[in-house]
Amino acid sequence: MAIRWRQDLEIGIEKIDDQHKELVDSMNNLLEACSAGRAKEEIEKTLAFISDYVVTHFNYEQEYLQKYGYPKYDAHVKLHKFFLQEIEELNKKYEEEGPTLHFIVVFNKKILDWFINHIGKADRDFAEYLRSSGKIS
Ligand SMILES: [Fe+2]
Numbered sequence: 001m002a003i004r005w006r007q008d009l010e011i012g013i014e015k016i017d018d019q020h021k022e023l024v025d026s027m028n029n030l031l032e033a034c035s036a037g038r039a040k041e042e043i044e045k046t047l048a049f050i051s052d053y054v055v056t057h058f059n060y061e062q063e064y065l066q067k068y069g070y071p072k073y074d075a076h077v078k079l080h081k082f083f084l085q086e087i088e089e090l091n092k093k094y095e096e097e098g099p100t101l102h103f104i105v106v107f108n109k110k111i112l113d114w115f116i117n118h119i120g121k122a123d124r125d126f127a128e129y130l131r132s133s134g135k136i137s
Helices: 014-035 039-067 073-097 101-132
Strands: none
Touching: 014 039, 014 101, 039 073, 039 101, 073 101
């Protein structure tokens, strides 16, 4: 199983799109390791990567939401904050239980949900705003 990037997921801001693709690459790497029975070796690296990634990426994205006067800025930032908390909880959980199968399943589910619901919906809403308001072509 792998996540497939689709063109309609693109925001139109190259660096944000590249960052979104980086998340997809990281998850695909983990999913591939899961199929190959190497998930326990990869999970720590993926968790560490995503924990850093979300901070940098959200700050970057929020700058753009603000710059382009996105009317749903506050609600969007709330979603980012909620996800940061979830990542923090995942880190705590990892410290307690280590690379168990249970942890890996929970981790995969959270990140895939984020991909579908946030990148696939909330971030796309921002992209639609940019296009419909003529702020980006
Ligand atoms: Fe976002």
